[in-house]
Amino acid sequence: GAGVSQSPSNKVTEKGKDVELRCDPISGHTALYWYRQSLGQGLEFLIYFQGNSAPDKSGLPSDRFSAERTGGSVSTLTIQRTQQEDSAVYLCASSLPWGNQPQHFGDGTRLSIL
């Protein structure tokens, strides 16, 4: 079946602009996660959605970052007033809801801030 789909695959924008990154999770996966992977770094947790519960936003690095999940499916990560340090690969993962379930990742959006 279809895996996690992310768009765009690449995004280049100027410093100060806003960007929106999209994630389509695997059908039936009610848990959705965003992570960030900077050059040479590991994966850094950003935010976690689980069904209709309030999201865990504890990993968002600043108030310029926000995320929504509409209808319990598609999610959008928004970065306002982008800075050069926001350049990274933004990865989305989804999983089944109960307990600790395997998280399946998309191929990410490579964001470059000029």
Next chain:
Amino acid sequence: GENVEQHPSTLSVQEGDSAVIKCTYSDSASNYFPWYKQELGKGPQLIIDIRSNVGEKKDQRIAVTLNKTAKHFSLHITETQPEDSAVYFCAATGGSTLGRLYFGRGTQLTVWP
């Protein structure tokens, strides 16, 4: 929160040899430990995972061991092949922050033919 350390950062082996990657974690409440393989330009791919109620799990050439007392777990790849070359990440979760994965910094594995 959880802290996951991974070693080595780079590993080179000859085709057919074994490769071992080791990770330690800090939160004794963590109970789920997945391993991911990431190829260039791709997202991480889950290759094997283990839960804290077992000490070892094997899937063909890949095995993972878990020592809860020492809080460390390891990935073992036998009969390595050039296509095993990639970055491997260990992760842990299940402690105070359910769901989110805490990742190690990754191991660049190179298998020489």
